[in-house]
Structure formats: C-alpha cells, structure tokens
Amino acid sequence: MQYYMPTRMFLGSGCVKENASMLSEIGKHALIVTGAHSARVSGALEDVLAALQTAGCLWTLFDQVTANPTIDCAYAGAHMACAAGADFVLAIGGGSPMDAGKAIALLAKNPQLTPQTLFAGSYPGGALPIVCIPTTAGTGSEVTKASILTNDAAKTKSSIANELLFPKVAFLDGKYTEELPLRTTIHTAVDALSHAAEGMLSCKACVITDALAKESLGRIGACFSSLQKGSLSPQQRQSLLAASTEAGMVIANTGTTAVHAMGYSLTYFKHIDHGRANGLLFADFLEFVCKKSPQRVQQVLSALGCTSVAQLRGVLSALLGKPEPLSEKEAEQFAAIAIRSKNIENCLVKPTQQDLLHIYRAGFSL
Numbered sequence: 001m002q003y004y005m006p007t008r009m010f011l012g013s014g015c016v017k018e019n020a021s022m023l024s025e026i027g028k029h030a031l032i033v034t035g036a037h038s039a040r041v042s043g044a045l046e047d048v049l050a051a052l053q054t055a056g057c058l059w060t061l062f063d064q065v066t067a068n069p070t071i072d073c074a075y076a077g078a079h080m081a082c083a084a085g086a087d088f089v090l091a092i093g094g095g096s097p098m099d100a101g102k103a104i105a106l107l108a109k110n111p112q113l114t115p116q117t118l119f120a121g122s123y124p125g126g127a128l129p130i131v132c133i134p135t136t137a138g139t140g141s142e143v144t145k146a147s148i149l150t151n152d153a154a155k156t157k158s159s160i161a162n163e164l165l166f167p168k169v170a171f172l173d174g175k176y177t178e179e180l181p182l183r184t185t186i187h188t189a190v191d192a193l194s195h196a197a198e199g200m201l202s203c204k205a206c207v208i209t210d211a212l213a214k215e216s217l218g219r220i221g222a223c224f225s226s227l228q229k230g231s232l233s234p235q236q237r238q239s240l241l242a243a244s245t246e247a248g249m250v251i252a253n254t255g256t257t258a259v260h261a262m263g264y265s266l267t268y269f270k271h272i273d274h275g276r277a278n279g280l281l282f283a284d285f286l287e288f289v290c291k292k293s294p295q296r297v298q299q300v301l302s303a304l305g306c307t308s309v310a311q312l313r314g315v316l317s318a319l320l321g322k323p324e325p326l327s328e329k330e331a332e333q334f335a336a337i338a339i340r341s342k343n344i345e346n347c348l349v350k351p352t353q354q355d356l357l358h359i360y361r362a363g364f365s366l
Contacts, residue, residue, distance in 0.1 A: 138188025140248020191275030
C-alpha cells in the first residue's frame with residue numbers, strides 16, 4: 001500500500017488573491033486554460049488576472065475548452081502555449097478545463113507525441129507546471145495525476161495517468177461554484193460521491209484513502225437534502241468542494257472502478273453528463289459488490305448516512321430523475337467496451353461482461 005499527494009492546496013474565500021505570490025514562484029507566463037463562459041461567470045478569471053498582475057506574471061488566454069475535451073483541443077492549446085512562450089498552465093473550471101490543461105502541459109513539452117502515442121506513458125520532456133482552480137465540486141482533477149480526454153479513435157474516453165500531471169498548486173474557493181445551475185451542482189456532487197466510494201471499492205484502497213473517502217462521503221451525504229431542495233449555503237458549497245478534493249486525493253491513489261468504465265460509453269455515445277452517468281449506475285454496482293463484500297458496501301453506505309442500497313437508490317433517483325432511454329443493443333455494446341477497460345481489474349469484486357450488462361439493464365430498467 002502507498003499514498004502520494006504532492007499538490008499544495010489553499011482553501012477558502014479569497015485564497016487566489018491572498019496567495020498571488022505563489023504564482024510568481026511557479027513561472028513568469030501563464031497559459032490560462034478554460035471554457036468560454038464558466039471562468040468569467042464564476043468570477044474566477046477576474047481574480048486570477050488580478051493575482052497574475054500582482055505577481056508580475058504575463059498571461060495568454062486559451063478559452064476554447066468544451067465539455068469532454070478532445071485530443072485535438074489539447075494539441076491546439078499546446079500550440080498556443082509554445083507560440084506564446086508560456087512556462088506554466090493555469091486551468092480554471094470543472095474537470096474539462098483541468099484535464100485539458102494537464103494534457104496541454106504535457107504536449108507543450110513533448111511535441112513529438114502523436115494521438116497514438118499520447119496515452120503510452122513515455123514523456124521524456126516532462127510537463128509544464130500546472131495550477132488548478134476548480135469551479136465545480138465534483139471532478140477532483142485539481143489533485144490527481146490523470147487527464148481524461150475524448151478519444152474518437154477508440155470511441156470512448158481515455159486517460160493519461162502520470163505523476164507529471166499532479167498540479168503544483170490548487171486554489172479551492174467555494175464562491176466560484178455559486179453561479180452553477182442546480183443540475184450541474186447535482187451531477188458534479190454525484191461524481192465526487194462515485195470517486196470516494198469507488199476508491200473504497202478498489203483493490204488499491206488503504207487506511208489513508210479510506211479515511212479521506214469516508215470524510216468526503218460524510219460531507220456529501222450531509223448535503224443530500226439541500227441538493228434536493230436546491231438551497232445550498234455558501235458553507236455547504238465550500239464543504240462540497242472540500243469533499244470533491246478529498247475524493248480526488250482518494251482516486252489519485254486508488255484509481256476508479258467499473259462505474260467509470262461503464263459511464264464513459266454513456267457520455268461518449270449518449271451525451272450524458274459524466275457525474276450523472278456514474279450516478280445512474282452506482283446503486284446497481286453497489287448491489288453487485290454487496291453479494292461478495294457486504295461489509296465493505298455497508299461502510300460506504302454508513303459514511304453517506306444511508307442504511308441500505310435501496311435508500312441510496314431512492315436518494316440518487318430523487319436527485320437525478322428518470323434515466324435517458326437505453327436499448328438492449330446499446331447496453332450489450334457498452335458492456336463489451338467497458339469489460340476491456342483497465343478499471344475492471346481495479347475492482348475489489350471483479351465483474352464479468354454479463355455482470356456489467358446486468359447493471360446497465362437494472363439502471364435503465366431494460
């Protein structure tokens with residue numbers, strides 16, 4: 001067992017401006033990686049520009065990241081970073097900008113990489129230093145070594161996982177999540193839930209990741225009622241952001257399991273939000289694991305404040321609503337794709353392709 005977390009974190013309201021000097025310690029010219037809207041609406045971009053000015057840093061803006069960023073997006077950002085002479089990446093947003101920012105940091109130092117070799121794990125040039133500022137409470141990418149990109153060649157999402165991609169610094173300010181639509185707030189919270197719980201259901205779990213996972217799940221479970229009502233307080237938003245980061249610290253060491261492997265096809269082919277996709281499958285995956293590891297499942301449920309899988313299923317159903325249509329043919333196709341994922345071998349209880357198909361059928365009432 002092992003645990004590793006090299007990212008320095010600053011938490012709380014105003015933490016970006018208050019710690020502007022950290023930016024000048026990292027580099028002199030930032031490539032700001034974000035989407036077209038979220039960083040501006042949240043107020044994070046305004047704070048970042050003020051902090052960069054205070055630190056005496058130059059900056060170039062790459063705001064072309066869309067949901068589920070592609071390999072082409074990463075190459076475009078890397079080209080801009082090199083052309084501008086940027087010496088670090090500052091990613092603002094949810095999982096998409098942060099994952100894109102990591103891939104950009106890698107490609108900027110390894111221009112020889114092709115779309116075929118990008119995921120191979122050999123990066124002799126290293127990577128640009130990375131700073132992350134999350135504007136959603138779900139992905140945990142600000143403390144992980146993974147970058148998830150849409151891989152059209154493989155017709156799924158693919159992961160670059162390398163210690164080079166751990167951000168040097170992360171700034172966690174819950175106020176940046178206050179303008180999020182309720183739907184996004186729920187989906188990202190469910191994503192964090194799946195991270196923490198899957199970490200506990202991974203064969204790489206250890207006492208440290210379990211402690212973080214249980215703390216994360218407790219924070220999320222305490223917000224279930226407010227999420228359903230759509231009435232989160234600023235304190236709850238900060239708590240959910242902390243929960244997301246804790247869950248990220250878990251999967252940075254444990255990896256994820258079959259839930260993510262199955263959810264990727266729902267996102268790629270059905271355009272279902274990542275966190276929502278995980279949530280639609282999660283209760284039935286828990287039920288599957290419970291057959292062989294009931295005590296472990298009970299630990300997950302207890303951390304969430306639930307007494308049974310049925311109770312959690314009801315909570316997730318209330319939060320997520322009716323699932324999208326899924327055909328039997330699609331379920332069979334997605335199970336065949338998921339079983340080939342490395343996530344399957346990471347499961348404490350390893351499912352077969354037929355088990356995955358059963359989970360799809362149950363989650364989508366086939």
